Amino acid sequence: MSSEDQELESENILPIDEHEEIVSEGGKQVRRRGIYLLPNLLTLGTLFAGFYAVIAGMSGNFGEAGWAILIAAICDGFDGRIARLTNTQSAFGAEFDSLSDMVSFGMAPALIMFSWAFASLGQVGWAASFIYMSCAALRLARFNVQLGMVDKRFFLGLQSPLAAGLVTFVPWVGYEYGVEITPMISYLSAILTILAGLLMISNYRYFSFKEMHFEGTVPYVVFICAVVLLVIVAQNPHEILLFMCTIYAVSGPAGWLYRTQFKKKETDNDTSGSI
Numbered sequence: 001m002s003s004e005d006q007e008l009e010s011e012n013i014l015p016i017d018e019h020e021e022i023v024s025e026g027g028k029q030v031r032r033r034g035i036y037l038l039p040n041l042l043t044l045g046t047l048f049a050g051f052y053a054v055i056a057g058m059s060g061n062f063g064e065a066g067w068a069i070l071i072a073a074i075c076d077g078f079d080g081r082i083a084r085l086t087n088t089q090s091a092f093g094a095e096f097d098s099l100s101d102m103v104s105f106g107m108a109p110a111l112i113m114f115s116w117a118f119a120s121l122g123q124v125g126w127a128a129s130f131i132y133m134s135c136a137a138l139r140l141a142r143f144n145v146q147l148g149m150v151d152k153r154f155f156l157g158l159q160s161p162l163a164a165g166l167v168t169f170v171p172w173v174g175y176e177y178g179v180e181i182t183p184m185i186s187y188l189s190a191i192l193t194i195l196a197g198l199l200m201i202s203n204y205r206y207f208s209f210k211e212m213h214f215e216g217t218v219p220y221v222v223f224i225c226a227v228v229l230l231v232i233v234a235q236n237p238h239e240i241l242l243f244m245c246t247i248y249a250v251s252g253p254a255g256w257l258y259r260t261q262f263k264k265k266e267t268d269n270d271t272s273g274s275i
Contacts, residue, residue: 036088042079043097046072050104053168057112065112066172066238072104073161098140105164106136110193116171117181117189128190132167135197136160142201155206158199158249162206166196166249169242176238196249204252 049072056064110129118125
């Protein structure tokens with residue numbers, strides 16, 4: 001038996017198959033075995049935080065659920081950037097990232113909001129949660145197939161982490177202030193959840209902030225402003241984060257409305273000028 005056959009036989013004994021994928025290195029297609037550790041650990045952190053958020057939300061600990069979604073969003077923001085900086089991008093990492101995003105920013109916010117305000121709504125409650133979760137899945141699928149085909153400066157539709165924050169931070173704020181869940185609160189929360197889902201699959205453009213290069217130098221005053229902002233957020237994180245998510249979510253429709261009205265005025269001016 002040759003050494004290659006012995007190696008194949010020893011591999012078949014293992015209870016878990018080794019991952020292999022074809023990657024491009026130096027302009028050549030090579031077969032690589034194994035997965036990159038650092039970016040996938042961060043993606044795993046996103047998945048764990050989303051899982052913990054579900055457990056905390058279903059247990060009534062909406063403050064812990066909000067923190068967990070925030071940690072998941074931070075991990076999700078760093079895994080791709082670190083993979084690009086360290087040249088450790090892979091097809092496995094991209095698929096793993098999408099699946100973890102579906103759990104943390106699709107399923108978890110829907111269940112958290114359901115546990116907080118939808119239990120008394122019956123079919124309306126689970127329908128609103130399912131609509132949001134379905135929109136999150138569609139948003140992630142569209143993002144994957146449009147990767148590299150759209151302007152990197154913008155996202156089409158509200159990003160799933162921001163939509164998750166918008167949906168999850170409302171129960172967090174209500175939990176901190178002891179808001180009593182009335183039928184009006186439940187129905188308003190259902191409308192908010194559905195709107196957040198629809199914004200994810202909309203064609204509204206949102207700034208991606210990918211043009212910001214954090215590895216370069218910045219003026220000293222920028223660092224001071226960052227410290228002040230961090231202190232402000234630390235005072236009332238649930239309120240400030242909900243406010244920031246709301247402003248960002250509204251920026252898409254507001255930008256679309258501004259562009260359409262601006263173009264309409266330009267068209268009217270050109271028409272009047274030609275007359």
